[in-house]
Amino acid sequence: TDTSVSFRVNGKMQHIDLPPNVVLLDALRDRLGLTGTKKGCDHGQCGACTVLVNGEAVNSCLALAVVHDGDDITTVEGLADGDDLAPLQAAFLEHDAYQCGYCTPGQLMSATELLTNENIGVNDADVKEAMSGNICRCGAYKNILAAIQHTRR
Numbered sequence: 001t002d003t004s005v006s007f008r009v010n011g012k013m014q015h016i017d018l019p020p021n022v023v024l025l026d027a028l029r030d031r032l033g034l035t036g037t038k039k040g041c042d043h044g045q046c047g048a049c050t051v052l053v054n055g056e057a058v059n060s061c062l063a064l065a066v067v068h069d070g071d072d073i074t075t076v077e078g079l080a081d082g083d084d085l086a087p088l089q090a091a092f093l094e095h096d097a098y099q100c101g102y103c104t105p106g107q108l109m110s111a112t113e114l115l116t117n118e119n120i121g122v123n124d125a126d127v128k129e130a131m132s133g134n135i136c137r138c139g140a141y142k143n144i145l146a147a148i149q150h151t152r153r
């Protein structure tokens with residue numbers, strides 16, 4: 001039987017009924033049409049599915065949707081303000097911080113968290129460590145790092 005879940009996604013309350021075994025990633029993509037969040041490995045290994053839950057970066061492929069009843073969720077669709085890109089998104093563009101782009105939504109969400117998390121250091125090594133859960137098969141790491149550090153300045 002379905003379970004009701006209510007959460008705020010990109011500032012808008014959503015109420016959905018879904019089987020208790022549905023993960024947050026599938027709820028966002030298939031039920032809410034928010035396909036910016038990507039499914040890569042589906043096993044918590046690649047970071048493509050990263051969203052923010054109450055400001056914290058989470059692999060949405062591992063999180064059951066019903067567990068997040070009442071939570072505040074931000075996906076990549078929630079970063080821009082209308083046609084205005086968030087500074088981090090603009091920096092990714094400016095620094096060519098992607099090639100195929102498949103990992104980019106997850107990279108952006110993890111970077112969004114790290115830019116607001118005072119417990120994460122500001123050196124390149126700290127940023128690399130904080131971003132280590134986000135795999136880029138094209139190897140755009142150098143430019144991703146440059147984009148993040150540019151946004152901080």
Ligand code: FES
Nearest residue numbers: 040041042047061
């Ligand atoms: Fe979730 Fe890879 S799809 S970590």
